[in-house]
Amino acid sequence: MKKLLIIDDERGIRNTLREILTDEGHEVDVAENGKQGLEMAQKKPYDLIFSDIKMPEMDGLEVLAKLVESRKSKVESGEDVSECPVVMISGHGDVETAVQALKSGAYDFIEKPIDLNRLLVTTKNALEQKSLRQETKQLRRKVEAQGGLQMVGESAAIARVRDIINKVAPTEARVMITGPNGSGKEVVARLLHAGSARANCPMVEVNCAAIPSELIESELFGHMKGSFTGAVKDRAGKFEQADGGTLFLDEIGDMSLAAQTKVLRALQENEVTRVGSDKAIKVDVRVVAATNKNLEDEIRAGRFREDLFHRLNVIPIRVPSLDERKEDIPLLVNYFAGQICGEQRIAVKAFDADALKALQERSWTGNIRQLRNVVERLIILAGQKITKEDVELYA
Numbered sequence: 001m002k003k004l005l006i007i008d009d010e011r012g013i014r015n016t017l018r019e020i021l022t023d024e025g026h027e028v029d030v031a032e033n034g035k036q037g038l039e040m041a042q043k044k045p046y047d048l049i050f051s052d053i054k055m056p057e058m059d060g061l062e063v064l065a066k067l068v069e070s071r072k073s074k075v076e077s078g079e080d081v082s083e084c085p086v087v088m089i090s091g092h093g094d095v096e097t098a099v100q101a102l103k104s105g106a107y108d109f110i111e112k113p114i115d116l117n118r119l120l121v122t123t124k125n126a127l128e129q130k131s132l133r134q135e136t137k138q139l140r141r142k143v144e145a146q147g148g149l150q151m152v153g154e155s156a157a158i159a160r161v162r163d164i165i166n167k168v169a170p171t172e173a174r175v176m177i178t179g180p181n182g183s184g185k186e187v188v189a190r191l192l193h194a195g196s197a198r199a200n201c202p203m204v205e206v207n208c209a210a211i212p213s214e215l216i217e218s219e220l221f222g223h224m225k226g227s228f229t230g231a232v233k234d235r236a237g238k239f240e241q242a243d244g245g246t247l248f249l250d251e252i253g254d255m256s257l258a259a260q261t262k263v264l265r266a267l268q269e270n271e272v273t274r275v276g277s278d279k280a281i282k283v284d285v286r287v288v289a290a291t292n293k294n295l296e297d298e299i300r301a302g303r304f305r306e307d308l309f310h311r312l313n314v315i316p317i318r319v320p321s322l323d324e325r326k327e328d329i330p331l332l333v334n335y336f337a338g339q340i341c342g343e344q345r346i347a348v349k350a351f352d353a354d355a356l357k358a359l360q361e362r363s364w365t366g367n368i369r370q371l372r373n374v375v376e377r378l379i380i381l382a383g384q385k386i387t388k389e390d391v392e393l394y395a
Helices: 011-023 034-043 060-076 092-104 116-145 156-168 185-194 216-221 257-269 295-300 306-312 326-344 353-360 367-381 388-394
Strands: 003-007 027-031 048-052 086-090 108-111 175-178 203-207 246-250 271-273 280-282 286-291 315-318
Touching: 003 011, 003 034, 011 027, 011 116, 027 034, 034 048, 034 060, 048 060, 048 116, 060 086, 060 092, 086 092, 086 116, 092 108, 108 116, 156 185, 156 315, 175 185, 185 203, 185 246, 185 286, 216 257, 216 271, 257 271, 257 306, 295 306, 326 353, 326 367, 353 388, 367 388
Parallel strands: 003 027, 003 048, 048 086, 086 108, 175 286, 175 315, 203 246, 246 286
Antiparallel strands: 271 280
């Protein structure tokens, strides 16, 4: 349940907005003037604020300015505060002022008399954008906690992948990442996004293998309320959520042919249509796809569209298996050991040379993911110095 605040000196508008937004499942507070609204916003965290522009004592522009200033001050002092979008409510003659409010930090404005559809769409979009920003912030924290997003290794195989990433990331080219499960395809996708001009916008992931075929179109393109059983309200799809950023289609080889056709159309026309709607929505996304399947074999078997393959496979990047880059295992083991010991809040444990050699001699069908699991197991079960005997016993 999202927490909303409505600041308006007209009781009728306050009550109407509260009733509508409460019916949408939100928790709604109201304030009858700018001063009261500002005090409430400073005491309680809100997910979205609506503020009228013309009010006695303190108008909406003053409220907005003080909210922006307060947040900036907290950020500069090191506090962790999430951004709360502010939507201005303007009368017919206040549109120019409302535009000025956008330049000052407002998310959007809606005019009186308030159109219901406009209100609901603005609310949904503002809350989704806030949610995406929070997810991005959490991801960045996780990356920073792990010592930064990076591809560990000095082998020739991984050096080739790193070189391609450095060349391709700043471009708008679509990328097809292939490689076995657990080899690090997602890391490659994240490095491509982080090195692009879209890095400050969302990177939205879709695991095509994890979504039932009957729901994949709704997941990608969104749906309208009532378009199918369970569609209780309008919902933006992943293409819309990734607007301005990167859409990562993981395991695209498992996508249904029907969904492939719609994805192809979206890439051709840079627009999507929600399930249950006939209105096209413009989107600006960079698509990065990944698969562990041989898509050329899938094309021959009639399970993957050849035209979509060529649309996505502009820049192919093949991630090598761990067995193809065993010389990187000591670096990876030490990297994971540092991560895991930090997570477990224990002193970093060392692997002796024989232990590292024993790990290199093994076959890693589960690739990087399997190696990390083994390192974690050894750190938890073995002593302060991890030996070859520990590897033979626990790995």
